[in-house]
Amino acid sequence: MKTLPAFCLLLLSVSAPAWAQQTPPCPTLPTNAELQWEQRGDHSYIACKAVTADGRQVLNVMLTSRDPKISLERGLRAEEGNFSGREMYWYRPDLGGRNMPGMESRRITVVKLGKDQYAQVWINAESPAELATLRSLAQQLDVSAASATLLSAGR
Template sequence: MKTALVLGLLLLPATALAQQSFQCPALPANSDLQWEQRVDREFIACKAVTQDGRQVLNVMLTTKDPDISLTRPLRAEEGMFSGKELYWYRPDLAGRNFPDAESRRITVIKLAKNHYAQVWINAGSAEELGSLQSLAQQLDVNETSAILLSAGR
């Protein structure tokens, strides 16, 4: 009986998160994108997918610092995400040349103590990159983040 109680208490945060009415932040109606989502105890991942199945925008909310090295030489544009100012960075692809590498971006935003958003864009062109950066600027993750933080405690 005690073992069942202990196991139940250990699983409580994950169960609480799964039972929350979690949804990725609202996408603009004219975006023609849909979210694919994954919920875990320590993160929430939202992947915006085009109608042909291409992942173009990814947002991961996490309680752990992603610890990604975003160095000044890779800095690209300034922007906003969920009310926070940021810099977009070209991803460090270790010297490899990938298709559309110039239109990919990544950033990490510290939203609060032990609370981060990692955002990356896999655009197919410079025009699509600008459009996805503009879309990312419109996203509000505050409500989704509150669910993650409350479930992890």
């Protein structure tokens, strides 16, 4: 009978490190956003996808410890903004010069949050009004805790 308690202790000691290595949570969404995060990640990134009740992805935030090296051309610059306390610009997606329907309400940006801390943010709005709402929502997000946790987990 003494083997059962020993087995339980062994099981707990194996499970504890797995709990400690869980991916940090996505930033808190405002309660009135009516969106829900879908999340995935590991020690080097966190991908947060905000989805509507009908499953449409409208806002994506990826936090990473690696520079994404995404080239955002000045000619595609759209609006000034703020993300997690950092000033930045939103850009229209580069489609190789093609003008596709619905793309006027989509945006992308990359924000350097700190040393080895980056955020890539995409907005997939269906209208200019929804774009304005999602830009405002993105401005309210605070990713500092998640990005700091990500950075420390990667070391």
